[in-house]
Amino acid sequence: MSFNIEIKNISFDYSPSNLIIDNTRLKLNKGEVVGILANAGLGKSTLLKLCAGLLIPTKGELIIDGKNFWSLSTIEQNDIRSEMGFDFQDAALITNMTISGNLLLPLNYHEKMPEQKSIKIIDDLLKKFGLYEYKDKPPALLSHGLKRSVSFIRALLSGNKFFFWDDPIQGRSEHLVDVLKQTILEKRESGIGSLIVTQYENFLKHVSDRVVILDKGKLI
Amino acid sequence: MLYNINMFSLDKIGKKVLTPIDSILDISALFVESVKTIFTERGKGNKIIFDATMRQIFFTGVEALKIITIIALLLGGAVIIESYTQISKVGHGSLIGTILVVVIVRELAPLITAFIIIGRSGTAIATEISYMTLNHEISAIEMMGINPLRFIVLPRLAGVAAAIFCLSFYFNAVALFGGYIFARFIVQYPFASYLKDLSASLGFWDITVSGIKCFLFGLVVATICCYRGFSVRFSFTEIPQVTTKAVVMCIYMCFLMNIIITALFFI
Numbered sequence: 001m002s003f004n005i006e007i008k009n010i011s012f013d014y015s016p017s018n019l020i021i022d023n024t025r026l027k028l029n030k031g032e033v034v035g036i037l038a039n040a041g042l043g044k045s046t047l048l049k050l051c052a053g054l055l056i057p058t059k060g061e062l063i064i065d066g067k068n069f070w071s072l073s074t075i076e077q078n079d080i081r082s083e084m085g086f087d088f089q090d091a092a093l094i095t096n097m098t099i100s101g102n103l104l105l106p107l108n109y110h111e112k113m114p115e116q117k118s119i120k121i122i123d124d125l126l127k128k129f130g131l132y133e134y135k136d137k138p139p140a141l142l143s144h145g146l147k148r149s150v151s152f153i154r155a156l157l158s159g160n161k162f163f164f165w166d167d168p169i170q171g172r173s174e175h176l177v178d179v180l181k182q183t184i185l186e187k188r189e190s191g192i193g194s195l196i197v198t199q200y201e202n203f204l205k206h207v208s209d210r211v212v213i214l215d216k217g218k219l220i
Numbered sequence: 221m222l223y224n225i226n227m228f229s230l231d232k233i234g235k236k237v238l239t240p241i242d243s244i245l246d247i248s249a250l251f252v253e254s255v256k257t258i259f260t261e262r263g264k265g266n267k268i269i270f271d272a273t274m275r276q277i278f279f280t281g282v283e284a285l286k287i288i289t290i291i292a293l294l295l296g297g298a299v300i301i302e303s304y305t306q307i308s309k310v311g312h313g314s315l316i317g318t319i320l321v322v323v324i325v326r327e328l329a330p331l332i333t334a335f336i337i338i339g340r341s342g343t344a345i346a347t348e349i350s351y352m353t354l355n356h357e358i359s360a361i362e363m364m365g366i367n368p369l370r371f372i373v374l375p376r377l378a379g380v381a382a383a384i385f386c387l388s389f390y391f392n393a394v395a396l397f398g399g400y401i402f403a404r405f406i407v408q409y410p411f412a413s414y415l416k417d418l419s420a421s422l423g424f425w426d427i428t429v430s431g432i433k434c435f436l437f438g439l440v441v442a443t444i445c446c447y448r449g450f451s452v453r454f455s456f457t458e459i460p461q462v463t464t465k466a467v468v469m470c471i472y473m474c475f476l477m478n479i480i481i482t483a484l485f486f487i
Contacts (some may be wrong), residue, residue, distance in 0.1 A: 014453075049359070054359050054362060054363060078362075078365040078366065078367055082364060083365070084363065088356055088359070090355070090356060093360070094352070094360065095357065096348070105364060106365070108265070109364065109366050109371070110264070110265075110365065111264075158363070158365075
């Protein structure tokens with residue numbers, strides 16, 4: 001059900017003098033929840049994006065279910081990504097779409113279900129998270145906390161086989177953090193793994209099977 | 221020391237030459253890869269892509285009608301007045317039609333339409349994509365398994381090219397006929413003579429090549445502006461810089477393509 005993800009000897013820099021990730025290995029077993037703990041600015045989000053295949057490493061390999069991700073075709077890469085949910089730290093909602101448009105996009109683009117059914121699902125989720133009144137509004141009119149709620153729903157809608165959570169506590173209400181913990185644990189029960197990066201150790205203790213520490217570009 | 225200076229200069233010259241070549245190759249690759257998605261990802265998000273293309277046509281074509289009309293009227297009027305007054309002095313009235321066709325239909329209509337589109341839509345595309353890149357919206361789109369070349373670039377390519385193609389005919393019509401009405405207030409040029417001169421010079425290929433030029437300008441402008449939009453890296457302060465680079469490059473490329481197409485069709 002879940003993806004088996006492995007990064008092998010990955011290095012990454014934004015400029016030659018600024019090595020962010022240095023020859024790092026990490027294996028995420030099927031259905032496993034792994035936490036990466038690090039202080040701000042040490043490359044947590046960069047490592048998460050490398051594991052999700054959003055950034056091309058300067059060195060090393062990303063292996064997903066036994067396949068070298070960066071040697072796959074664009075279509076195959078997108079097929080894999082469409083099975084993953086990614087919760088961005090800054091929500092990353094598409095600004096020229098409404099809230100419901102943002103949520104409908106992954107469902108309608110891949111035509112996973114009839115449009116009427118996907119609209120019903122989105123409406124139900126927005127009601128559940130108290131966001132229904134913002135349905136037709138652009139993201140710019142929402143607070144950061146509300147945007148992150150929408151980002152959480154979008155990740156849930158996209159992810160069938162793996163979840164990436166980028167600093168999931170930041171900017172979220174206590175209630176939403178509880179829902180998030182519950183969701184991660186429920187997904188684990190059904191065999192879907194997660195990779196979480198954060199600087200809050202307590203959160204990771206509650207939800208992770210194991211925690212690794214990122215320091216000076218290396219995982220300890 | 222002299223050796224170092226020479227090496228430094230050579231390095232600078234090399235970079236100055238290679239950077240634009242790299243950019244042109246990257247832009248060509250962006251264009252080819254985006255068009256390829258029509259076939260390789262056929263059926264994916266068709267309705268969404270179609271809606272985005274229609275929105276781009278509306279923004280680039282319909283919303284630009286006002287400025288196109290005003291500029292075409294003023295330009296058409298000015299060329300008609302100039303050519304009528306100058307040609308009449310040497311008594312070759314029938315040449316007016318030829319001058320109008322060569323100057324307006326073949327050269328100025330495609331170029332001026334392209335410049336308006338660069339100023340309105342090109343800058344908007346470069347700015348929007350830059351913002352989306354820095355705001356991680358492009359990453360979010362990729363993470364949903366959506367190819368940004370199909371979802372972002374393709375509708376802009378198709379929309380801008382289709383809109384500017386239609387605008388070229390509109391520009392020609394307004395410049396030639398609206399321009400005449402405008403010029404009629406200043407010069408005494410009977411409409412029957414004007415129509416006779418014009419129809420004697422205006423051929424099928426003049427209009428067709430004007431449309432072809434505009435269509436190609438549209439593709440080039442949209443591709444360059446998308447490319448520049450994607451090229452931002454870290455900061456919002458890069459947005460005006462990439463937009464300026466996009467505009468300058470679009471202008472160069474439109475002039476270059478204009479002379480190539482003119483040479484191909486009219487020599």
